[in-house]
Amino acid sequence: MLFAFTTGFLQPLLAKKKDLFVELSDGRQLSYAIYGDARGTTMFYFHGGQESRLSASFMHETAAQLGIKIIAPDRPGIGKSSPHPERAFVDWADDVRELADALQVQEFSVFGLSGGAPHVLACAQQIPDRLLRVGIVSGAAPYDYKGTKKGMWLPVKLVHWFASWEKDKQLRRFIQKDYETLRDRPGKRIRQLQKYLPKPDRDLLKAQPELTWCFIEGSLESYRQGIDGVVQEWKLYVSDWDLELAEIQKPIELWYGDKDKMSPHHRAYYYQAKLPAAELHLVENEGHFSLIRNHLESILRTLKA
Numbered sequence: 134m135l136f137a138f139t140t141g142f143l144q145p146l147l148a149k150k151k152d153l154f155v156e157l158s159d160g161r162q163l164s165y166a167i168y169g170d171a172r173g174t175t176m177f178y179f180h181g182g183q184e185s186r187l188s189a190s191f192m193h194e195t196a197a198q199l200g201i202k203i204i205a206p207d208r209p210g211i212g213k214s215s216p217h218p219e220r221a222f223v224d225w226a227d228d229v230r231e232l233a234d235a236l237q238v239q240e241f242s243v244f245g246l247s248g249g250a251p252h253v254l255a256c257a258q259q260i261p262d263r264l265l266r267v268g269i270v271s272g273a274a275p276y277d278y279k280g281t282k283k284g285m286w287l288p289v290k291l292v293h294w295f296a297s298w299e300k301d302k303q304l305r306r307f308i309q310k311d312y313e314t315l316r317d318r319p320g321k322r323i324r325q326l327q328k329y330l331p332k333p334d335r336d337l338l339k340a341q342p343e344l345t346w347c348f349i350e351g352s353l354e355s356y357r358q359g360i361d362g363v364v365q366e367w368k369l370y371v372s373d374w375d376l377e378l379a380e381i382q383k384p385i386e387l388w389y390g391d392k393d394k395m396s397p398h399h400r401a402y403y404y405q406a407k408l409p410a411a412e413l414h415l416v417e418n419e420g421h422f423s424l425i426r427n428h429l430e431s432i433l434r435t436l437k438a
Contacts (some may be wrong), residue, residue, distance in 0.1 A: 155235040156300030164213035165206035169196025175241040178205045182248030183363055185212040188351030195429050210362020222251045222374050242436045247396055254376050257383040266436040268386040270425045271393055274400040276371040284397035296367040308363050312356045319349050331392040334420035373438050384410040385413035390419030409418050
């Protein structure tokens with residue numbers, strides 16, 4: 134399904150770019166999509182948790198106008214990318230390096246939303262010489278520092294707790310219910326979002342309902358292979374990230390909304406204190422979804438500069 138806000142002129146281009154693949158050295162398949170200007174400055178975008186390569190589709194027109202090509206890969210077990218049963222966050226840097234090599238891109242920028250944050254950090258730690266600019270938007274943070282869930286919406290706290298339990302039965306039940314709601318009752322999910330999200334997010338979805346369906350489609354695609362890939366990633370979020378933040382010397386731009394209840398802005402202060410070269414953009418009256426959509430042009434311009 135293509136989104137209503139995409140013009141008829143751009144629809145064929147977007148359709149052609151949604152299902153691309155590269156075979157990695159270990160035999161796995163990595164799926165990705167390309168948005169924006171096919172001949173523009175290359176940026177890799179890492180989707181949030183329970184999202185997919187399709188979740189970047191809303192960036193297409195803005196990126197095209199700015200002369201930016203956005204490559205949005207599915208992570209292992211998500212969308213159409215092969216599972217990687219024993220993966221850690223640091224392994225993502227190898228996947229990105231191989232994808233960039235296959236596309237003959239030597240240098241590029243990376244940025245990620247929410248659960249894409251540790252994947253951005255993995256690249257900044259493992260392949261800094263390949264990176265031009267680095268950005269994190271409304272990013273997840275390590276689970277084991279004091280106050281990591283401060284200001285967080287209760288359902289998001291719950292899934293963090295379930296993921297931290299040694300047995301994953303409750304987590305799998307929670308994720309399965311999420312999948313079934315997206316698949317069978319998307320209208321219910323939309324009503325939940327409109328009822329419980331902070332005001333900036335509600336206002337955005339009310340003003341641009343097509344973005345809600347963009348979110349639904351991108352999230353549903355994350356379950357294309359079932360729930361295992363999503364469950365695996367949640368377990369990673371609450372495990373040792375194996376990332377040495379204090380040793381990451383690459384400058385990193387941080388964007389957080391002060392009304393975000395999924396990845397509260399307190400996490401921005403944590404990153405600002407731990408990363409040697411972090412630049413914080415704390416944006417007033419923005420939530421988890423509204424920030425990247427309302428300020429996409431500014432974010433892309435900064436990462437292209």
